[in-house]
Amino acid sequence: MxxxxxADIIPTPWTIPWTMPSTMKFVSGCLAVVLLSKDVMSxxxxxxxGTFVGLDNYTNDLGNALANPLVAYLNIPYAAPxxxxxxxxxxxxxxxxxxxxxxxxxxxxxxQSGTAKxxxxxxxLAVFAPTGTTALAKLPVVIxxxxxxxxxxxxxxxxxxxxxxxxxxxxIGVSINYRLGALGFLPSNLTYRANSLNLGLYDQHSAIxxxxxxxxxxxxxxxxxxxxxxxxxxxxxxxxxxxxxxMPPFQRVIMDSGGPTARAFPNWxxxxxxxxxxxxxxxxxxxxxxxxxxxxxxxxxxxxDTVRNASLSVFRKYAAAITWxxxxxxxxxxxxxxxxxxxxxxxxxxxxxxxxxxxxxGSGFVPRNINTTEQFQEFFKNLAPAISGPQLDTxxxxxxxxxxxxxxxxxxxxxxxxxxxxxxxxxxxYIAQVQANxxxxxxxxLPVWKYHFAYLTPxxxxxxxxxxxxxxxxxxxxxxxxxxxxxxxxxxxxNAYWSSFIxxxxxxxxxxSAPAWPRYTIDDxxxxxxxxxxxxxxxxxxxxxxxxxxxxxPDVLMH
Numbered sequence: 001m002x003x004x005x006x007a008d009i010i011p012t013p014w015t016i017p018w019t020m021p022s023t024m025k026f027v028s029g030c031l032a033v034v035l036l037s038k039d040v041m042s043x044x045x046x047x048x049x050g051t052f053v054g055l056d057n058y059t060n061d062l063g064n065a066l067a068n069p070l071v072a073y074l075n076i077p078y079a080a081p082x083x084x085x086x087x088x089x090x091x092x093x094x095x096x097x098x099x100x101x102x103x104x105x106x107x108x109x110x111x112q113s114g115t116a117k118x119x120x121x122x123x124x125l126a127v128f129a130p131t132g133t134t135a136l137a138k139l140p141v142v143i144x145x146x147x148x149x150x151x152x153x154x155x156x157x158x159x160x161x162x163x164x165x166x167x168x169x170x171x172i173g174v175s176i177n178y179r180l181g182a183l184g185f186l187p188s189n190l191t192y193r194a195n196s197l198n199l200g201l202y203d204q205h206s207a208i209x210x211x212x213x214x215x216x217x218x219x220x221x222x223x224x225x226x227x228x229x230x231x232x233x234x235x236x237x238x239x240x241x242x243x244x245x246x247m248p249p250f251q252r253v254i255m256d257s258g259g260p261t262a263r264a265f266p267n268w269x270x271x272x273x274x275x276x277x278x279x280x281x282x283x284x285x286x287x288x289x290x291x292x293x294x295x296x297x298x299x300x301x302x303x304x305d306t307v308r309n310a311s312l313s314v315f316r317k318y319a320a321a322i323t324w325x326x327x328x329x330x331x332x333x334x335x336x337x338x339x340x341x342x343x344x345x346x347x348x349x350x351x352x353x354x355x356x357x358x359x360x361x362g363s364g365f366v367p368r369n370i371n372t373t374e375q376f377q378e379f380f381k382n383l384a385p386a387i388s389g390p391q392l393d394t395x396x397x398x399x400x401x402x403x404x405x406x407x408x409x410x411x412x413x414x415x416x417x418x419x420x421x422x423x424x425x426x427x428x429x430y431i432a433q434v435q436a437n438x439x440x441x442x443x444x445x446l447p448v449w450k451y452h453f454a455y456l457t458p459x460x461x462x463x464x465x466x467x468x469x470x471x472x473x474x475x476x477x478x479x480x481x482x483x484x485x486x487x488x489x490x491x492x493x494x495n496a497y498w499s500s501f502i503x504x505x506x507x508x509x510x511x512x513s514a515p516a517w518p519r520y521t522i523d524d525x526x527x528x529x530x531x532x533x534x535x536x537x538x539x540x541x542x543x544x545x546x547x548x549x550x551x552x553x554p555d556v557l558m559h
Contacts, residue, residue: 042104043071047214050097052076055104056131061161064478068165071129073218075107078210079203081121082179087300087307088186088196091123091206109154110180111308113315116154120183120304125207127218128161128173137170137219140226142502143211143250144175145204147231147258147469149324151181151315158230159476166477166492167499169510172220174211178203181311185326187268188277190292197268197331204236205243205334212249226252226502230472234258234355238437239328239335241349242342248349252505254498255355256475257430257468259437260339266558267330276314276325283310321382322365322425340554343440352505353441354498356451356527357434360465362426368414370421373401379421380428386556398546399424413463427543428557430468432550435540438520439551448520449507450527450540455490458483471530486533493535 043056054073059066079091086092106126108119133139144160146153155175164173178184184200191197212222227250229237237253238260266273281287284306286298299307314325330338342348370376376399377392387395399420400407409420438450453471456462457479460470473479474491475498481488493514497507504510507517515535518526525540550557 043073045073045217047076047217049094051100052103053100054127058128058161061159061165062156064159064162065481066162066165067477069131070161070165071131071133071218072161073103073127074105075103075124076127077124078176078207079123082123082183082199083120083304085300087120087183088191088194088199088296090195090199090202106156109156110177111183111304111311112148112152112180113312114152122177123179123203123206124155125174125176125210126155126160127215128164129219130164130170133170133172133219135217135219138216138221139219140171140224140503141211141215141220141222142171142173142226142228142254143208144173145178145227145229145233145236146175147229147233148180150185150200150232150327151311151324153180153232158472159478162478163476163495163498166495168496169499169503171499171502172215172218174207174215176204176207178207181308181315181326182280183307183311185328186277186280187270187273187327187329189268189274190277190290190295192268192331194292194296196296198328198334201236201239201328201334204240208240208249222249223251224503225250226254228254228502229258230256230469231258235260235262235328238262238339241351242339242347243334243336244347244349248351250349250351252352252501253354254501255353255434255437256471257357257361257434259355259433260342261436261554262430262433263327265327265329265335267332270329270558272323273325273327273329276318279317280310280314280325283313320367323383338554338558340436343437343444346444348441348444348446350446352447352501353438354449354451354501354507355434355438356453356471357431358466358468358470359452359454360422360426361430361468362424362428363422363464364467365429366418366421366425368418370415370417372417376401376417376421376424380424383428384557386558387553388556391553391556394549395424398543398549423543424546427546428550431542432547435547436551436554438540439522439525442520442522447505449501449517450520451517452527452529452538452542454529454531455533458487474530489533490530493533494530
C-alpha cells in the first residue's frame, strides 16, 4: 500500500491477546491493522509520515463522561522533536515513523512546572471527530490553543472533546501543544541573532499548517477553520490574526479573555527581558556574554530538566508582580509590529471574531496585601514603568479608594484595596484590551460578536467573583452534569453559541429559541451578557471611562 496521501478511518472490532505486541509493522506492502484491548474499537489514519491508531468509541475525556462518543487521536506529532540541535530552533517537519503508532493516550506535555508526565518531545496534537465521520465529510474545524501565561498548559488543559461531543452541530476539534517558558519564548539580543524568537508561536503556526495539509483525511474542511484560545491562548490567536502572509489558514477566531493587545509586548530589546534572559542563562551555567553561538551550543547540551528548572526559577521570581518572563515579542517577522499599529494600519487577516471577558478578570492575579493608594499606584508603576505620575493619578481617580464616598470598592475582602486593584488590573490586562480588539475589528468592518460572562458558578468563592477562565467549563459543558438547572442551561446555551460560530461564522444560527446575539459595531457596541442560566443584551459600558483610558495609552502599556 502506498503511504502517500492515504487515510482511512477503519473500525476494527477484533480483540487481541494481552501478550501480543501493541504495534505491528508494515509487512509486504500491506497495512497491518493495530488491534486494541477487548471491547475497544480502533480507528486508523495514514499520513505521509506514518500511520496512527486512535479510538472510534471515545467516551470519557480527562475524567469527563462524553455526551456522545467520538473518534479520537490523542497524540499525533505535527513537528520533529525539538531536541538536540533542534532545541531553540524553529520547528521542523515531523519525522517518518516506520511502525504503526498508537495515538490512544495523551502524550507528554511540554516542560513546565508540576509533576505531570512531560518531555521535550511534546509537539503533538489531538484530533476529535464525531463517530461515523468519514474522510469525505468536510466538517468545520476548531483548533484549540491553550493559555497559561506562555509558561504552562497543554492540549489537555481544556476538554475540547467534551465541547465537540456536546455540540448540537458536527465539527472536528484539534488541540495542540507548543513550547513554553524559556524553551519557547526566550527574548534577547542573543535569541534574535540566533533566529530563535517566538518559537512557541512558530510551533502553533506549524500545527495550523498541519491542519491545512491533513485535516481532510480525518473528515475536516481546511477551508472552514476557527482558531480558539483563552488568556495567553487568545493572545496567541490574536498574533496569528495579525500575521498576514497571503491567504490566512483560518476563517474565524475566538478569543476568550485576551487578544493581541492584551499584553502589549515590546521587542526583544526591552530591558526587563534582557535581565530575565541573563538570569536564566546564569541559572543554567551557559552565560557566555554576547556570543550566541557558544551560548546556544551550551544550552543544547544540557539535560532538559536543567533548562526547565532555570526557566521556572526566573518565572517564580517575577510571578507575584505579574511581570512574567518568557513572552512573545515583536520580532519584525512573525509579529511585524505592535498590535495597535497592525490594527490601525489594517494589517490584519479578514476573518470573523467572537471575543469577550469575565466580570472579575483580575481577582485571581493581584496581590492580596495592598492597603494604600501608594501601594496601588506602585503596583502599576512596576507593571508598566513608562506610565507617568499624572497617569497614575488618573488611574487612582478612575478607581476611587475605598475610603472615598461613592467608591465601589468598600468592604473589600483580603485587604482594604483588593477589590480596587483587582478591578483596575482586570481592566488594564483584559477587559479594556478585549474591548480594544472589538473596536479595532469593527472599524475594519470585520464581523464581531462580544460577550460578558457574569455567572458565578455554584460553590465558587464569591469574594473572587467571576474569575478569569471560569467561562471555559460552560463552553465545554463539563460543568453541567454536576450542576443541573441554571448551570446546565448556561452551559448548553454557551456551547451552542460557540459551536454555531465555529460552523457558520455566526453565533445565532443553530438555536432559534436563544436570545439573539447582536453583532458588535462602531454604531452599536452592544454585547451579550451571560448570567443566571440565560443571556441578554447590554451596552459595552462596564467602567467605560476607565477602559477608554487604558486603551488611550497603548505605548505606555508595552511591558
